[in-house]
Amino acid sequence: MPKCKYDWPEAGDRGLIGESIDRVDGAVKSSGRARYSYDVHPSGMLYARMLTCPYAHAKITSMDTSAAEKLPGVKAVLVIQPVGSEIQWAGDEIVAVATTSEAAADDALRLIKVEYDQLPFLVNEEDLSKAGDRAKPSAEQKSGDPDTAFKDPDAVISEGYYGAQVITHCCLETHGSMADWRPDGKLKTWSSTQSVSDLPGQIGEGLRLQKVDIQNSDIETVCQYIGGGFGSKFSPDRWGIVVAQLSKQTGKPVRLMLERDQDLEVAGARPSYYGKVRVAGKKDGTITGWDSDTWGTGGMGPSGNPPVPYVLEGIPNQLKKHTRVNTNIGPSRAWRAPNHPQAAILTMCALDDLADKLGMDPIELLKKNIDFAPEILRQAYVEELDKAAELAEWKKYWHPRGDKTPGHLKRGLGVSIHTWGGRGHASTCLIAIHPDGSVDVKLGSQDLGTGTRTVIAITVAQTLGLPVDGVNVMIGDSAYPKSGASGGSTTVGGVSGSTRRGAIDARDQLFAVVAPALGVEPTQLESVNGRIQVTGDPSKSLSWKQACAKLGVKTIEAQGKNPGQCKLGDSGVGGAQIADVTVDTETGLVKINRMVAAQDCGLIIDMKTAESQVYGALTMGVTYSLFEEKVMDDQTGIMLNPNMEFYKLAGIGDIGELVVHMMTGPGYDERGVIGLGEPPVISPGAAICNAVTNAIGVRVPTIPITPEKVLAALAKGGMA
Amino acid sequence: MQAFEYAAPKTLHEAVGLLGSSWGETEILAGGTDLVSAMKDQITTPKRVVSLKHLAELRRVEFSPSSGLRIGALATIHELLDSKEVQENYPGLIQAADGIRSEQLRAMGTVGGELLQRPRCWYYRSGFGLLAEYKGKPLVPDGDNRYHAIFGNSGPAYFVSPSSLAPMLICLQAKARLHGPSGSREVELSKFFVTPTSANEREHDIKPNEILTEIVVPHHPGVHMAVYEVRQKEALDWPLAAAAVALHMSGNSVSKSAVVLGHVAPVPWPSPEAEEALNGKEVSEETAEAAGKAAASKATPLSKNGYKVQLTSVAVKRAVLAAAKGGA
């Protein structure tokens, strides 16, 4: 028996939990029947589009919307930013129209005349010397005595420059929603959002700021399926308010989804991070000091503050400087594992350089210093490094820096480790067991494609002793009990916690009803294999249907909450990754041979969708390491690649072999459920950078690692 | 996309009659894979679009040893790839078409459209005109020119020719047949591609009311041919540099050669320097390397595309080696 009422079952007794189970919405998605916000299309719906500013920094001096207003098919024209507004990035929204067809919207926007005064702008920040007063240094952070550590005559000091570019989210479903402001004054939105439960409140607040009166309780948000979020879809955004205003104004449902170029220009970017790093170490590999001078941009807002030194945060004698650069590139947003991939690149590349200088295997260097990592993860890191090394055949393929094999193809391996929190968020759910045996679980959560529906179904099914398809999971509606936004890898912990507790309580209510019929106390019952039975005695049992029939006309309802009684989850995971690449030294092309990930995340509910998270993270990691980049033009201030042709995403032939190993069993499972979305996307950048360096013998300092940069690095030395 | 009127004539004659005599009035629609996007981006805003969908006679791929290969302009990339005769007699064309890494584009896109597609220069595609000018000044020389030309780039054009097929077709001395109001004419493909000197010109020797009908490729029995593309992505992507090579062999040595570079100049760029380095030589790693170096020797890279010089050299070297290894 579990020690605490709601505890997860003990090993050997977990049934569905941890098995590899198909996602429950797999068929509806693969058959093209899943309805996304972009697909919702009630009759009479209007199409909204927004006119955007073509300049990186400008003041609106005049505006004329009259021609657009007179165009047939135009039902509303809404000025978003009036004359006099100062615009801080190209692509910012100026005027919205709602029209009877997409083509009419296109025509209407062309008829709107806006004049601007152009103002000075900055859109590239890697060269800090050009930032001028756009550079905003923060106070220096110091711990221990870095000065002495770096002056120690016995210290080995490595020094390097590293960096990560600005990238966008490039969700395949652009941002936006369909809003229907009904005659009864109630507003319903179908929004592409990571935050179903919180959105109505945010929309209400946004509308009231625009002097549109509405109570939050009169707003409902629905999101059954979402075409990608990755941290960029927590807020309704300006367009989420505008679409509601347009619906109110026209009395019609209105859909406003961003165009692809707008989405890439304005709907989210990961801040860049560049830095000069020095690391001091003893000859035995013990790290004795850290000195970093970093900068980056998050547009006009915060640039993030990547936590360096990463993972090995306990390195003594640190000196850190960071400078934020204000640029007119559009706002930044949380991008899957905010700040961590950048921190990993600066840290793990710097440590790799130190290992080289010391003549050490970088895995040995990480292990040697693992006591600088949080205590709870030290053992996991050692196991994960060993596992990853085994799967990547590290002993066979790793070599000291620079592949000495003749010819132009050089192979190399690189390693990185990472961490993330991932504690379950606040979640409430309602579980109903009906007399016909059907089971409903309702909660205002959302499935970003991570497998949330599946995890909920497995949790409840296992708790009630039912098959997965015996549970009807109802999420994606703010009318359901409130559940947290899906960000920071908090969802699986939150929803598994609330639904486990709710399901236990519902089950116990059912036991109480059924117990007299079986002539035992409710506490002597268990629910397994679709039956309610006396514990350990299948001969005294009722089928699930028979048991539920005893409810008569009464449905059992139980609420579940997270956090709550008993420890069902935890925070803090680790992972190790190894990249195996081949570099063509004549062309500078990097080919991924293999990416290996060893990852822990406590107790796994569904092995299949958990592994998918890691496969996906490795793929996104390859993309940001080799291909994607928000290219901004110094002369015009615009984004040059706001399309999927030159905003390059890896294709199916660009990712190599992916090997995923989930750490399970003693030491992991008993921690309970911990989130997984963010952590595996952190290390690919650093691991690939280190693998390229290992292959060619010289460091390509920044990602993306393009042929141009590889050839430039080789020209300075290395194995060319 | 701006509104336009649409016509789908049944004959070539009718089609020509529907076309305007100055650029910008009308556009010809074949597979649509470039034009429809260009109209969405308002790179072109025709008043009328003339679809060639009913002109089935422009769709054939025919071969005979005496007259060579005739590729109708409306033959799709798939139809080219699927032709046994092309596979047997023009392996270099198959390799060139293989660079178009999208089954959808291969199924929709036509050979004529592939040759006539407009440049991918990101300034052009962002609305700064074919020559990428802003406030009276060209944007490319001081701008982000990582993907721009390293040959023929003294201005005013800096973009690169996007065609994957053209370099190999030019190696094979292909001709383009055009049909216009005064009948048909034939032009060497090597002269069909031109560098515009104003934003209102096009990159091809074609008039607004002419239709590219056919590509005629002489038969080259025994010629060794290959294409090598340096591409960042295996998936659909534009090569950073490419080379097409055709080698006439006499015993072990090259009697005559053709080397044409792709994606490095506003037109497919013939390299007499590389040809000279090959002619009369036995093909070896060294001669291939020398041909590559010769091909790149006169490059004039811009501020951010110096790396393409090296890529060009490697593309030529590898194409030469592949051609020598492969059969005709």
Place this chain on the structure above:
Amino acid sequence: MRGKRDKHRRPPAAKGGVTRRDFLRGAGVTVSGGLLVGTQVGKAAQAPASSAVAGPGAVPVTLHVNGKVHRLQLEPRVTLLEALRNELDLTGAKKVCDRGVCGSCTVFVDRRPAYACDLLAIEAEGHQITTIEGIGSKDKLSPVMHAFVEHDAQQCGFCTPGFVMACTAFLERNPNPTLEEVEKGLGGNLCRCGTYAGIRLAVLDAAKAMKGGSHA
């Protein structure tokens, strides 16, 4: 700035005395061809009388989609993707890049894969269009759809219908593909969640499942 950058700022210069607004007002009316030749395209184009010029306003367009005939009124500029999604409520094909790069809008035109965003609806007249809705349903999955579920070749699912269509078309041309052929043959589709590892397995598996049997 010109073209796209000012597409939302300035009305285009009118030619031949026809203002943009006149032009657009005319667009609301269905006018048969010859009448517009003189106004829309200058002096030079002399269309023979037999040539029908349609538009720019809405014109009748007949589409054969998934075996059904649909008679629609569409402007020539409407893409097949917009017609499927907005007029026929067939939303399996997604608008993602809208520029013929990502493959999320993949449909079949006479069994050949096509980017519906790059194809004018009027161009699809006379062809058999098949969308994902025409090759299977959630209760009757096609072999490729089934393999996608089995190998978890989908996360958010937004690229999935396009990928399923592209894989289906690919397998028709390549019934016995190698991994390398799969990787090359599916280069016309993109995924952001990173489901390629599952898709590779799904395609290879679906190829086996489709052996001998009829498929979508």
